Ligand SMILES: Nc1ncnc2c1ncn2[C@@H]1O[C@H](COP(=O)(O)OP(=O)(O)OP(=O)(O)O)[C@@H](O)[C@H]1O
């Protein structure tokens with residue numbers, strides 16, 4: 760959360776001429792509820808089920824830059840899909856940066872509590888192996904703004920695709 764998947768994904772799609780898609784927004788569209796409302800009314804397990812369904816549907820398509828939700832790596836099926844269907848970039852942010860970027864945020868239910876720092880540290884530790892399991896590339900976002908991260912990623916990916924002759 761706050762690594763910049765949604766914002767950087769949009770800039771990156773622009774730079775690469777691909778379609779920007781955000782899994783959280785697609786879950787919300789399908790449910791007719793915000794992520795926070797789904798958590799509140801149905802619980803996290805239900806949100807995760809909706810997230811998996813949405814991810815599977817979105818990953819049938821080609822030519823998109825998909826910003827996932829931060830917790831989509833928790834599910835083994837999601838991880839297999841991501842590994843099999845995409846070039847996966849793990850955007851990394853340190854907890855201090857996450858706290859700064861999400862200071863005024865009220866849309867992320869897992870952070871709707873006073874001990875945000877502790878929650879973020881626990882999530883980072885618990886999820887690190889899953890991010891490592893799916894990532895083709897890790898990119899540190901702590902010291903660059905969203906447009907600069909996207910520009911650097913676009914260059915890296917374009918170089919890679921020139922070498923391999925593949926677009927995905
Ligand atoms: N590299 C960055 N530099 C400055 N601000 C950033 C950076 N990355 C993200 N932000 C800011 O942090 C906030 C959260 O970013 P964003 O929504 O893109 O994160 P996310 O990774 O999609 O989070 P989530 O997992 O909750 O969907 C936004 O206000 C965004 O502008």
Ligand SMILES: O=C(O)C1=C[C@@H](O)[C@@H](O)[C@H](O)C1
Pocket residue numbers: 760783794827828829830831866867868869
């Ligand atoms: O890290 C997480 O578990 C989450 C991240 C967001 O993208 C949303 O998917 C939701 O707030 C949960």
Ligand SMILES: [Mg+2]
Pocket residue numbers: 764765766781783826827828
């Ligand atoms: Mg996002």
